[in-house]
Amino acid sequence: MNTPTFTSLMSVDAQKASIERHLSELRETLKGTFTEAALTGYYGLHADVDGLIGKIKRRLLGSALAWNAEEKEASAWIYYTSRRMAKLGQRLLESIDRKFDTPDGRTLDVAALALLYLGESVKCEVNVGRQDPYDYRGTHAIMSLALATGRQGDERRFAFDGRPVASSIEGLYFRALLLAKFSTGNLNAKQIEIFDACLWLWMPVLRAVRESPSASALRADLDSGDGLRRGPRHLGAELSLYLPPEPIEAAYRSALKEFHAGRIIPSEGFTAEFGIEEHVAVLDVVRQGLLDSRSVLTPRAERRAAGFEAEAFVGLAEIMARGFGDVAQFLSAERSIRWVDVSDTGLGASWRLGDCGEISVGDLVGIRRSAADPLIVGRVVRSVPAAEGGRTEIGVSIVTQAARRVSISRPSGHEVPGAIDVLYVPGTDGSGRHDAYLIPDRLYRDAGPFEALVDGDTYEFRFNRMRERGHGWALAGVEITGVRRATVSVGEL
Known part of the structure; x- marks a missing residue:
């Protein structure tokens, strides 16, 4: 197959078309036996895909306005292209494994790129909405391969976001799993990029241990299709890896110290240009995640289906101004939510984005079905585009029902x-x-x-x-x- 190369005169559409063509060619090539041309082609694709994604991403995230249809399509292209690169990387690994008995440096380089693009694809779900649940067996298989060589912590260098970076299979593995965990609505598009920039900065401390360091530490099960879970595993414990919170907490506190001194961390890259409120939100999510890793693990409250419309108020001022009046006079299709489920500690709802504006993680909302029902006041802890176009799914942690x-x-x-x-x-x-x-x-x-x-x-x-x-x-x-x-x-x- 031909190795893709871009020139500075090629338009974005021409670059996309070139990438699509070479992705299809590589997919056909990998149906046969391993060839050096396939390996060279994958490396060439990475160079072009990384460059174009960086260019598109800067344009999308540099705007404070809501994305139009063209920009949403560009974001979806990043998602699907990253996912295809991850899958092709896994197929290339399988092809190399069939050809050679012992994994070598090339094998681990391809493994690193496959994990890189897996992280990029799950990160995009903040923008394109939650897709079909990921099966992480392939991800765990890459980590298992690296563990078998004993080289999971070896430094691997390649270009990312247009600049050389240092990483490891182990760090990229946990980066992908952490991005998947926090792309379910905890962070918006800019914030997930800041979080990712922090993960790159903290890559040296993303190292696994074999025994659970706390009752609710994050855990990856190598023999499952699941992402990160919490708490110790008793049956089959030898097939689990744990992410200790202490090294990450030390890195977080160092970043917090710099932040209080007026210096944004990470200080390089396009995320350094984002508003200070976006960085504060990320630090808050990291802080809560660290607290969760040290807290007592409690079962998730049982959810009950709701399935009705309710009036919603956004922000403390609106809750106080309108949340204690006659609900009937305010209830309308433009200001209502679809209440999906509820538990003793939270609720899930669907929100029509075009009518109600954007609801972000950290917003205070008030929800009440009728004048006879109590006003529920809660904090938005999850906000993601719904599968149904034009709607957003939110998760609310209940603060009080007796305000x-x-x-x-x-x-x-x-x-x-x-x-x-x-x-x-x-x-x-x-x-x-x-x-x-x-x-x-x-x-x-x-x-x-x-x-x-x-x-x-x-x-x-x-x-x-x-x-x-x-x-x-x-x-x-x-x-x-x-x-x-x-x-x-x-x-x-």
């Missing part, structure tokens, strides 16, 4: 008087120690103090520990600093 709209104010004499509307979130016991307030995040940064009138008594307090946060909001506990009891006149006794 009350209340007003707080500054103590008399404060330079900024006036009432401030917030949501009171009662705790799970009657002591009040778990009570909290849903407030604008700017209010949390204010040192206070504040006042609230409760049953005739005036309580003075400050916000203390932040329990949750998201886009423009915070869930904060309070510290009572004083109480003024209501005075009762003699006539009232």
